[in-house]
Amino acid sequence: MRIVVVGGVAAGMSAASRARRQSPDVQVTVFERGDWVSYGACGLPYVIGGEVEDFGRLVARTPGQLRDRDIDVRLRQEVTGVDATARTVTVRDRETGRTLTEPYDRLLLATGVSPVRPPWAVTSLAGVHVLRDLPDGQAIEASLEGAKQACIVGAGYIGLEMAEALSTRGLEVTLLEKGPEVAGRMLDVGLQRRVRAEVERQGVDVRCGVTVEGLTGKEGRVTGVDTDGGHVPADLVVVAVGVRPNTDLTRAAGVRLGETGAVAANDRQETSVEGVYAAGDNTESRHRVTGRAVHIPLGLTANRMGRVAGVNMAGGEARFPGIVGTAIFKTFGLGVARTGLTQAEAEHAGLDALSVDVDSTDHAGYYRGAAPIHVRLTAERGSGRLLGAQLLGHTGSVKRVDVVAALLHRGGSVGDLFELDLAYAPPFSSVWDVLLVAADRAGQELCRE
Amino acid sequence: MRIVVVGGVAAGMSAASRARRQSPDVQVTVFERGDWVSYGACGLPYVIGGEVEDFGRLVARTPGQLRDRDIDVRLRQEVTGVDATARTVTVRDRETGRTLTEPYDRLLLATGVSPVRPPWAVTSLAGVHVLRDLPDGQAIEASLEGAKQACIVGAGYIGLEMAEALSTRGLEVTLLEKGPEVAGRMLDVGLQRRVRAEVERQGVDVRCGVTVEGLTGKEGRVTGVDTDGGHVPADLVVVAVGVRPNTDLTRAAGVRLGETGAVAANDRQETSVEGVYAAGDNTESRHRVTGRAVHIPLGLTANRMGRVAGVNMAGGEARFPGIVGTAIFKTFGLGVARTGLTQAEAEHAGLDALSVDVDSTDHAGYYRGAAPIHVRLTAERGSGRLLGAQLLGHTGSVKRVDVVAALLHRGGSVGDLFELDLAYAPPFSSVWDVLLVAADRAGQELCRE
Numbered sequence: 013m014r015i016v017v018v019g020g021v022a023a024g025m026s027a028a029s030r031a032r033r034q035s036p037d038v039q040v041t042v043f044e045r046g047d048w049v050s051y052g053a054c055g056l057p058y059v060i061g062g063e064v065e066d067f068g069r070l071v072a073r074t075p076g077q078l079r080d081r082d083i084d085v086r087l088r089q090e091v092t093g094v095d096a097t098a099r100t101v102t103v104r105d106r107e108t109g110r111t112l113t114e115p116y117d118r119l120l121l122a123t124g125v126s127p128v129r130p131p132w133a134v135t136s137l138a139g140v141h142v143l144r145d146l147p148d149g150q151a152i153e154a155s156l157e158g159a160k161q162a163c164i165v166g167a168g169y170i171g172l173e174m175a176e177a178l179s180t181r182g183l184e185v186t187l188l189e190k191g192p193e194v195a196g197r198m199l200d201v202g203l204q205r206r207v208r209a210e211v212e213r214q215g216v217d218v219r220c221g222v223t224v225e226g227l228t229g230k231e232g233r234v235t236g237v238d239t240d241g242g243h244v245p246a247d248l249v250v251v252a253v254g255v256r257p258n259t260d261l262t263r264a265a266g267v268r269l270g271e272t273g274a275v276a277a278n279d280r281q282e283t284s285v286e287g288v289y290a291a292g293d294n295t296e297s298r299h300r301v302t303g304r305a306v307h308i309p310l311g312l313t314a315n316r317m318g319r320v321a322g323v324n325m326a327g328g329e330a331r332f333p334g335i336v337g338t339a340i341f342k343t344f345g346l347g348v349a350r351t352g353l354t355q356a357e358a359e360h361a362g363l364d365a366l367s368v369d370v371d372s373t374d375h376a377g378y379y380r381g382a383a384p385i386h387v388r389l390t391a392e393r394g395s396g397r398l399l400g401a402q403l404l405g406h407t408g409s410v411k412r413v414d415v416v417a418a419l420l421h422r423g424g425s426v427g428d429l430f431e432l433d434l435a436y437a438p439p440f441s442s443v444w445d446v447l448l449v450a451a452d453r454a455g456q457e458l459c460r461e
Numbered sequence: 462m463r464i465v466v467v468g469g470v471a472a473g474m475s476a477a478s479r480a481r482r483q484s485p486d487v488q489v490t491v492f493e494r495g496d497w498v499s500y501g502a503c504g505l506p507y508v509i510g511g512e513v514e515d516f517g518r519l520v521a522r523t524p525g526q527l528r529d530r531d532i533d534v535r536l537r538q539e540v541t542g543v544d545a546t547a548r549t550v551t552v553r554d555r556e557t558g559r560t561l562t563e564p565y566d567r568l569l570l571a572t573g574v575s576p577v578r579p580p581w582a583v584t585s586l587a588g589v590h591v592l593r594d595l596p597d598g599q600a601i602e603a604s605l606e607g608a609k610q611a612c613i614v615g616a617g618y619i620g621l622e623m624a625e626a627l628s629t630r631g632l633e634v635t636l637l638e639k640g641p642e643v644a645g646r647m648l649d650v651g652l653q654r655r656v657r658a659e660v661e662r663q664g665v666d667v668r669c670g671v672t673v674e675g676l677t678g679k680e681g682r683v684t685g686v687d688t689d690g691g692h693v694p695a696d697l698v699v700v701a702v703g704v705r706p707n708t709d710l711t712r713a714a715g716v717r718l719g720e721t722g723a724v725a726a727n728d729r730q731e732t733s734v735e736g737v738y739a740a741g742d743n744t745e746s747r748h749r750v751t752g753r754a755v756h757i758p759l760g761l762t763a764n765r766m767g768r769v770a771g772v773n774m775a776g777g778e779a780r781f782p783g784i785v786g787t788a789i790f791k792t793f794g795l796g797v798a799r800t801g802l803t804q805a806e807a808e809h810a811g812l813d814a815l816s817v818d819v820d821s822t823d824h825a826g827y828y829r830g831a832a833p834i835h836v837r838l839t840a841e842r843g844s845g846r847l848l849g850a851q852l853l854g855h856t857g858s859v860k861r862v863d864v865v866a867a868l869l870h871r872g873g874s875v876g877d878l879f880e881l882d883l884a885y886a887p888p889f890s891s892v893w894d895v896l897l898v899a900a901d902r903a904g905q906e907l908c909r910e
Contacts (some may be wrong), residue, residue: 410884428870439512
């Protein structure tokens with residue numbers, strides 16, 4: 013059994029490792045067009061911010077270690093074509109330019125996503141960057157030499173993480189966002205404003221509702237960003253306006269894309285073409301709360317999909333359980349977490365939803381260091397079914413979003429949440445954990461109606 | 462409707478407040494034999510340790526504030542008798558010694574627990590304390606003046622919390638435990654040893670398997686503890702060898718006790734005697750994992766029972782959902798959490814259980830400050846049903862035990878846990894949260910058999 017994996021980061025390498033463990037009879041080859049495999053891309057902002065020593069620390073396993081495990085890793089090899097009938101891929105060596113044809117029995121497309129580059133961001137000016145892969149991070153690091161003013165375009169989680177990282181490195185940071193608020197895709201409006209307030213309090217110049225029109229440069233280096241709200245001087249520009257799935261190869265293979273524009277796969281990670289699997293950031297998943305296909309590229313999802321694909325390609329049996337839309341990030345000292353649907357997302361999905369907001373402290377108010385925590389809990393009117401939660405608080409406190417995620421998996425209700433026997437001691441929570449308080453409040457609202 | 466509540470701390474005051482909110486037609490009287498009501502007893506070790514400014518900070522609401530809410534709080538009034546046929550209680554004023562008879566329509570017994578005092582601990586020597594209520598805490602504080610050597614008898618969670626508190630206050634601390642290890646009722650043996658090692662590392666002299674035989678004293682003050690392993694010099698002794706439910710009044714009322722020795726109540730908190738309710742530390746609850754009655758007196762349970770009793774006494778409808786055995790504490794920098802059953806408890810309950818142990822880090826290993834976390838996950842052979850989890854780690858990391866607690870409520874399996882879409886970003890967890898790793902490991906063990 014010859015397994016070929018295209019892409020050697022999260023999903024691709026998880027798949028390769030799992031396939032290897034699943035069966036000694038498979039031959040596993042990974043083609044990676046870049047110089048790096050098996051690294052944690054989510055850690056890139058933290059290398060730049062100094063929370064991780066160096067880029068090498070992000071690498072979980074080197075190509076040598078992988079080869080020792082009998083995984084044939086080939087760097088700088090770009091898969092440029094798929095013949096799904098003949099079951100072969102065409103591979104171009106990026107150093108020599110030579111191409112070769114490799115046969116496969118099972119093919120995994122783990123091609124990931126690419127950062128969106130608006131036309132103005134396609135430039136030869138130095139100091140203009142996206143942040144997606146490890147070399148992007150290294151390029152930003154190199155650009156930091158002598159840089160004083162950073163402009164980040166896009167206030168999603170990567171933009172907000174980079175705002176912290178570059179502030180930590182001593183740069184003045186301006187954060188531009190086309191939409192009306194920061195963290196627009198993750199949170200409801202009230203919470204977006206709170207995140208923005210915190211980022212502003214940390215000295216970041218946040219400008220929302222601003223459209224970028226172009227870049228200015230001098231002697232080959234960027235000097236600023238022109239916007240419909242004026243010129244922003246900057247010697248470092250980070251463009252973080254979203255990603256899109258890498259689907260060129262998928263189309264070439266005749267694989268069906270889903271409604272979201274990402275690759276459609278079933279819960280065994282099989283695509284519409286026999287023998288071809290897809291996993292990772294390029295692939296849709298099923299949202300357990302709405303039952304719909306979504307494209308939410310995140311690290312755990314990619315790893316889990318890869319694992320499922322690896323098991324199945326090697327003749328085992330595994331199923332991807334879907335996701336519930338959990339995500340978390342930090343910006344400065346503020347932790348931001350969400351799961352399920354926001355009120356806005358619930359309404360967009362046609363659900364009759366209500367949300368309650370609770371302000372409390374992460375642990376007993378009388379115990380040293382009690383910090384504010386905000387919970388917004390969303391539930392379905394009538395049924396009382398939990399739909400989602402959004403949390404803002406000290407970094408150490410917002411991972412309790414996982415409790416709501418656990419209930420969402422099985423369609424739990426507000427009443428189920430309220431009944432939970434959660435851990436209490438004064439250094440860890442209030443007697444009534446803020447999640448219980450929110451469930452109680454939501455229960456009251458549901459009864460009132 | 463006249464509601465009389467006996468005991469004004471967690472359960473009693475929750476019940477009084479809920480009854481008050483439930484109906485404007487009820488008259489609510491709380492008899493408290495002590496000087497304080499409505500305070501967080503769980504916070505007492507932290508006042509002594511200096512993490513809480515003063516004892517007054519533990520008080521949620523003063524008697525005056527409660528009276529303003531139309532709750533008639535009567536301090537230093539001890540209920541000494543119940544006539545369940547006539548529906549009256551006998552109340553003794555502890556200042557004047559006078560008794561009066563109060564009628565009730567609904568009576569709540571929220572009498573709590575008392576610390577066990579072995580015969581050797583019944584003494585007139587100064588410097589010998591238990592820690593249960595606020596005056597106990599004040600007495601320990603007063604004894605700290607000039608004290609240098611503390612001996613804590615009993616290495617349950619209160620003993621371990623006090624070991625930290627008294628070390629923080631600069632005392633040399635010896636911790637004596639009759640059983641073979643510390644935290645004996647909370648954890649399996651391997652984890653008990655880890656807790657002990659950490660406490661020893663912090664300079665506490667821990668001696669297990671030691672039986673106390675008596676106290677030594679001089680000029681009316683304790684000077685040490687005699688044990689079967691020799692003399693331990695001490696000018697402050699804290700006895701923390703367990704609690705027992707206060708049931709004198711319950712017996713007087715003819716209320717049935719359960720197998721555990723605590724008061725038996727149904728899920729509306731009704732006892733065996735009509736019109737008499739019980740809630741809080743004196744009352745049994747139902748363990749959702751075993752289905753059996755248990756007596757595990759903890760803060761959230763007490764508050765929740767009180768709430769249920771208050772609603773029902775005032776004519777509403779609420780049910781206590783039972784518990785899953787969740788508990789958490791810290792000692793020095795180590796957080797300790799558990800939910801469900803330990804391996805030992807599962808076996809004791811006649812379940813065919815297996816446990817897996819996983820050592821990982823609380824967040825991505827490459828991100829600054831990654832700290833060890835240990836998870837022991839227990840599951841039922843055959844069914845794969847989750848039975849429990851035990852966590853040791855940095856204080857900020859062990860509250861994730863709540864995720865397992867959430868699944869235990871509904872009888873979730875190891876497979877359910879592994880499928881969860883938990884929050885991941887490098888500062889918050891590993892891509893595969895340690896709980897997922899433990900679930901994976903347990904799943905493999907279950908398959909192997």
